Amino acid sequence: MRHPCAVPRSEPEGTRQIHRQLYKHQSRSLPGTTEQGEHMTHERTASNQAALGASLQDLLAPTLELATWFLSREDELPEPELREPQAMRARLDAGLGDSGHEAAEAMEKMRAILGQTPSSSSWRFLNQLFGGRVGMASAAEMLAVLPNSSMYTLKAAGAQVLVENEVLGRMCSKVGFGSGEGSFVPGGSSANLVALLMARDRAAPGIRDSGSAGSTLIAYTSVEAHYSIPKNAGIIGLGRKNVRLVEADTEGCMIPAALEAAIEADLAAGNKPFFVNATAGTTVRGAFDPIRAIAGVAGKHGLWLHVDGALGGSMALSAEHRHLVDGSELADSFAWNPHKMMGIPLQASVILVARRGSLSASLDETADYLFQADVDEWNPGHRSVQCGRRNDAFKLWAAWYHLGDSGWDARIGRQMALARTAAAMIAVDPELELLEQPQSINVCFVVRGRSSEDVCDLLDHDGIIKIGHGQVRGRRGIRLVCVNPDLDKTTLKKILDEIKLAGRSLAVEGKKP
Amino acid sequence: MRHPCAVPRSEPEGTRQIHRQLYKHQSRSLPGTTEQGEHMTHERTASNQAALGASLQDLLAPTLELATWFLSREDELPEPELREPQAMRARLDAGLGDSGHEAAEAMEKMRAILGQTPSSSSWRFLNQLFGGRVGMASAAEMLAVLPNSSMYTLKAAGAQVLVENEVLGRMCSKVGFGSGEGSFVPGGSSANLVALLMARDRAAPGIRDSGSAGSTLIAYTSVEAHYSIPKNAGIIGLGRKNVRLVEADTEGCMIPAALEAAIEADLAAGNKPFFVNATAGTTVRGAFDPIRAIAGVAGKHGLWLHVDGALGGSMALSAEHRHLVDGSELADSFAWNPHKMMGIPLQASVILVARRGSLSASLDETADYLFQADVDEWNPGHRSVQCGRRNDAFKLWAAWYHLGDSGWDARIGRQMALARTAAAMIAVDPELELLEQPQSINVCFVVRGRSSEDVCDLLDHDGIIKIGHGQVRGRRGIRLVCVNPDLDKTTLKKILDEIKLAGRSLAVEGKKP
Structure with missing residues (x-):
């Protein structure tokens, strides 16, 4: 053999x-x-x-x-x-x-x-919005393989349901949903889907049972938002064309007046606005939409306000940076991925809601072969988009128990400081051009005279660094996400040196810049 | 501290x-x-x-x-x-x-x-459609925590994409989708959702972009099917009422003639039939719908045929029992949960499609900040319902590499033999009544004169055994799922002894039977 x-x-x-x-x-x-x-x-x-x-x-x-x-x-x-x-x-x-x-x-x-x-905890891995790890979370995730719990009922999952409720309750309190609840979902896209679904079912309660009919429901998000917003509108039957991409300012933040104008144009056209997504931490630039101002507009028109905090929801853990999600307590729902800034292994995503009952109103289904004991609070399957569902809570609980709120606060501070340091190093380097001061942990820049795409591809194909690129005000820049707090000034210098070296190689090789 | x-x-x-x-x-x-x-x-x-x-x-x-x-x-x-x-x-x-x-x-x-x-690998855990483990899969799952890969691109996940494609290819070949493809999804409900979505987008290509309009789309499944079929119709905007629950025979299998009659009634009413779900292994009774006969009806009317093999898809791995999924090669899509009969840790679910391109037609979304290198075959994110996606493939690959096809064949044989043994033990026991000969690994029975619900609740609350109950031809029975091949005749005897003891305690305690 x-x-x-x-x-x-x-x-x-x-x-x-x-x-x-x-x-x-x-x-x-x-x-x-x-x-x-x-x-x-x-x-x-x-x-x-x-x-x-x-x-x-x-x-x-x-x-x-x-x-x-x-x-x-x-x-x-x-x-x-x-x-x-x-x-x-x-x-x-x-x-x-x-x-x-x-x-x-x-x-x-x-x-x-x-x-x-590739290990996403390597200093060479800068490709995504996650990187690095909290060791205690990884240890707990390895241990969670043993009981292999499915999280629909207390009967099946035992103490893990308690752990999950504990973590969700803490997250709710951090975003200002004091009487809210939540559910773990298999990713930020799914969290945004559940939010859109709950909003749809509130605006047009007949759709869940009878299918779409009548007026056209319209959702709003900014031009800088994640691709899952239109994707989800396609999935849940609203139509991708019925998502309006609202103008952003030069910082990449949604303009509330532009949102208001878009809503009024739809009302005038006989459409039915129902949902606004405010992004807390955009994918490329790490920009934060002004939640409080957007909540004013959404409230005036009776729209469901969702915050896509997949990346930046963790700012709710930082005394210094919490202002970036100011107004989150006015939202109806909040998506948050602990697998990003909190360093929890994939998958770790939650959807939080301000009002108990919102999740089950759109997701609960009678199944007497499943829900056979205990009250609903302890049977999370009533609030889940899945049936069988793996345990994503234990690892987050373990990290939180070990670090405490104060540890998260320190971690966020460290990530933000790292981004400021990287931006300062880039700003003074004659070979590099900083495209904008970082709003959070994403630092976007170019190697002067070189294509960012070519630089990233070369670094990838030569096995040096995994890093991506994106559009900032019409220019394509390299996106350095300072999400791994194990980085330091020394590794940042190594990273920038490798990027500059790749840029020089491209010139030497005569490739077009 | x-x-x-x-x-x-x-x-x-x-x-x-x-x-x-x-x-x-x-x-x-x-x-x-x-x-x-x-x-x-x-x-x-x-x-x-x-x-x-x-x-x-x-x-x-x-x-x-x-x-x-x-x-x-x-x-x-x-x-x-x-x-x-x-x-x-x-x-x-x-x-x-x-x-x-x-x-x-x-x-x-x-x-x-x-x-x-509770450990789902304990002999005392019989509550669900999964139980037991393949040690190599658990070991691989623990190791997959370390690189913590997100599976959208080859650039990010490296060799794990190769591993995933290898496993999906093998599964496609087993169900007869020689030129098909697949995607890992976060559970069987999600697999069924993606199938319904692909069928919707084929039947009414305008919905994804413009939302629902015009004729009412109708889906068909049997009365014994999983609750995710109507739940998903609610989610994707078709309406739960537009799922027809087709009559099943006394064995719990969908009656093809009843399906045909239901389709014709809808056509006469001006509705648009578009989707049939055939269940391979129903949740309570482990019954298998006749896929080949249903394919004939679906094909005649141009309907998308999906097989929900979440539980019983694994029969495709057994030379002796493959006939239970005979005709699967005629389907358009196939849901299969390796976390059930194959003993892989949660989550491990796939959606397979007969034709390449079906998944991306409903799920792909442009995102130039994500898909930056390599051809689409190696960037599974184009075919995924999620964006960031944890690695569910490595553990399945590891188990398969260790056991081989022949190991799976032996495992399925062992599970089926165990169910036959349990049924035989119950049939000869005067205190118990077998409700039907098991069609696969689910064995349903009652303690004579006792409420199955009371028996299960007592065993649960006393910390003896986790086991559930369900309806068989209008009677509520205890459902013993022989999915853990580590069980043997000795543990089966212990299980039945504990169940009978609970039944006797109920009588002694004077509870109503």
Whole structure:
């Protein structure tokens, strides 16, 4: 059953350790009795190995060894030549077939794959709106694999429901939803979808049962908002064209007067405005829409106000920066992704609502084979877009219990300070041009005379840095998101040096700037 | 910072071990320089502990210790008195506040919480359609926490995209979608939602952009189908009332002639039939709709055929039982939850489509700040309902690589044999009544003269067994789902003995049967 494996094994000690640990398991195997359903045993014998595989008990030690190995080298990105999928496929040779592979061999293949997986906690990983980790959250996430809870009922999930309610209650209080509630959802897009859905069902209560009919419902968001707002309008049957992209000011923040004008134009046209999304932390520029002013407009017209705080909702945890989400207590719903600024492993997203009952009004469904015990407060399945739902709360609770509110406050401060430091370094560098003073943790700039896209692609394909680009006032800039608080001035300097080097290489290579 | 903790610590050795391991970390702490953004270091010094917390490197060994402890006692359910949420809240004392807690203290609180969390791999956990684990999948899931990949692009997720494509390709081939594709989704409900959405957008291409208008779209499913079918019709704007619940036969399988009649009635009424859901493994009875016959009806009328194989899709892996999903290659889409019969940790759900392009036609959205490199085949974000998306593929790949197709085949055989064994034991027991021969792994029965609901509630509240109940031909029975292949005849006997004992206690206590 030896499988050819072309990937060089850089850690023979690790391999031997795994073999040693699993040898115990192999040698314990006995023929056993195997008549199905008759004499099965909990032992992984040779004959039931096919159906059950190695036990987790036997795999825990090698798993720890692999984890330690991964952490020791996570600042390395995948090898550049494996940036080409076909080459990677040939090298990894991870195809599935009729026969399986011994546990030790499978663990070694996992090592090879992990070795070609970028770590989002590396200082080289700056590609997204998340990066770095809170160790306690990662530890809790690893432990949550063991009970493998589904979070629909107290009966099934036990104390994890208590943990989830604790975390949701704390988040509600931070955004000013003192009597609100919430639900974990599988991402910020889903959080925004649930908000749009609740608003739809409030504005047109007949749609949930009878489908759309009558007037055209109109949603508003800024031109700088996340793509999930129109995407979700397409999904829930409102139509992407019925999302108005309201003008933003030069800072990238929605202009309340432009919102008001758009609403009035729709009213005049016989449409029915129903929903406004204010973004707290836009995807490219990290800009914050003025929630309080927008709430005034939304309130005047009776519109549902949602705050997309997927990125910047965490500002609610910072005494110094809370003003960026000022007015959030006036909203009807609030999306917040702890997997971004709070460093919680994916997925960790919540939708919070100001009024209890809003979630179940749009999401609850009778299912007497599921909800069989306990009061609804302890059966979160009534408020969930999913049925079976993994436990995303334990890791967030663990990080919060360890760090406390004060730890989050310090973390946000550190991220914001890092962005100011990066902006200052860029501003004084003659090779670089800062496109704007950062409004939060996103720092956008260009290498003078070079295409930001080319710079980012070169850094990616050479296996140096993962970083992306976006539009700022019509110019395409490199987007450095200072979300990983493990960065420091030294790593920032290394990052900027690598970016400048890539820019110079492009010139040397004669590519068009 | 010592926090009062009322939970008795049953494992002082473990506690001391954690302290010993973390002591190293604490004593290494140095004052350090801390001007934010200026001289931060990767060391967790005393002064940046608040913002960063303990490192995962330092927490790995105590995490392993906690995991080993959990596995050693996972056959115990939470203490019965903690079945009451307020009592559990008081005992666990896991509230969040301004101050944090030392790492060792947080780990001990995690132990207390895990001790009150039912393990879905215990023989006592029979509450849901999942249970037990494939150790290799759990190990891979723990390791996937480290890179913490988001699966939208090859640039961000590296080799994990290859792993995901490998698994999806294998699943497509098993259901007969040779030129199909797929996407991981956050649960079976979401898989069914995406199917309904794709069907809607094919039947009425204008809805995604312009919203609903014109004729009423009608979906069909059986009366025994999962609640997510009407729930999703409510979400995507079609209306729950526009889902027809087609009659099932005495076995719980949709009657194709009844489907045909329902379609014709809708056509006569001027409605527009567009979607049929065939269930492969119903929630309560584990029944399989006749896919091939239903495909004939759907094809005749040009309807999208979806198979909800959340529970029973895994039958595609069994040579002996594949006939239960015969005709799946005629479907347009197929939902399949590897977290059920395949023993993969939650969440693990996929939506498969017969034709490439179906997913992106309903889900792709332009976002030039996200999709910046590589061809679309390697950027799964174009086919995903989510934006950021956790890695659910690695664990499934790892289990499959270890077990092979042949291992899955053996696993399914073992689960089916277990159900037959349980049914035979119930059939000959004078205290029990088998409500029907199991069609797959769900075995439904009653304790003669007792309310199934009362029996299940008693077993739950006394901390003996987690098991649920459901309707079979108008009678409420106990539903024993033989999804955990670690069960054997001995544990089945223990389970039935406990159920009978509960039934007898109810009589003794004079509760109404």
